[in-house]
Amino acid sequence: MIPLFRLGGLTAALLLAGCQAVNxxxxxxxxxxxxxxxxxxxxTQEVNQMYAQSYQQTLSEASSKGVLDKSSANAKRVDAIARRLIAQAPVFRPDAAQWDWQVNLIKSKDLNANCGPGGKIIVYSGLIEQLKLTDDELAAVMGHEIAHALREHGREAMSKAYGVQMANQVGAALGVGQGGLQMANMGVEYLMTLPNSRGNENEADLIGLELAARAGYNPNAAISLWEKMAQAGGGAPPEFLSTHPSSSTRMSNLQAAIPKVMPFYQQAGGR
Incomplete structure (x- = not known):
């Protein structure tokens, strides 16, 4: 049987051959x-196009069910906040100014929002209504989601998925048994996918915090937002096995970053 460390080395070599380091x-x-x-x-273009098709399908389904909200007060709030945040996106990524940004609110009890590749934003009304979000808190959520898109975390996750698939293919070609493949997959997942996913969440928190501050929203609202999220979510899984930071870690990281972005909020007219 091929030792697992050799399988990992061969997989890493093939991964590096097909990967490029980007900022x-x-x-x-x-x-x-x-x-x-x-x-x-x-x-980037391929991933954006793929997601745009999925996004349009989601909107079409929501429209057919009568839950695509284009006119309520919350829909107008979401759109106004998004526009202010989007205006700051080129600070982190100049080409984002040319993205086909879209913003929509869907009536649903889900406590959720997302911004997919290429700037396709969906907010679910349950998030606003059940958590009674202020504009500052809503900006913190949306800034976080926009940051995921700016950092291309979706494309990064897809690249990692290719890595897992390649590990399987390499292992099968080298005659590694099923048990060995499962162990290799677990190693790829825990050493590669999960830690970076937690890292991605932290990146989105930090960039989202700065986006909101630059757009004139109080960065302290990120703390009250995640306090509300933690209360709504109840008990959380152990941080090591989670793709999201624990609430205490998340709020600690945000609290440390707030002084760095507060000047932008003050320059934008906040107090």
Missing amino acids: TTSGGAVGVERKQYMFSMLS
């Missing part, structure tokens, strides 16, 4: 500087 955004005042490894065959 999707500038670091900003919050200092997000991590290099990201993307499969060169998986371009």
Whole structure:
């Protein structure tokens, strides 16, 4: 049987051959500087196009069910806040000024929002209504989601998925048994996918915090937002096995970063 460390080395070599290290955004005042490894065959444009199709399908389904909200007070709030945040996106990524940004509110009890590749934003009304979000808190959520898109975390995750698939293919070609493949997959997941996912969440928190501050929203609202999220979510899984930081870690990181972005909020007219 091929030792697992050899399988890992061969997989890593093949991964590096098909990957390129990129810096999707500038670091900003919050200092997000991590290099990201993307499969060169998986371009930004391709991922954006794939997601745009999925996004339109989601909107079409919501419209057919009568839950696509274009006119309520909350829909107008979401749109206004998004526009202010989007205006700041080029600070981190100049080409974002040319993205086909879209913003929509869907009536749903889900406590959720997302911004997919290429700037496709969806907010679910349950998030606003059940948590009674202020504009500052809503900006913190949306800034966080926009940051995921700016950093191309979706494309990065897809590149990692290719890595897991390649580990399987390499292992099968080298005659590694099923048990060995499962162990290799677990190693790839825990050493590669999960830690970076937690890292991605932290990056989105920090960049989102700065986006909101630059757009004139109080960065302290990020703390009250995640306090509300923690209360709504109840007990959380152990941080090591979670793709999201624990609430205490998240709020500690945000609290440390707030002084870095407060001047932007004050320059934008906040107090």
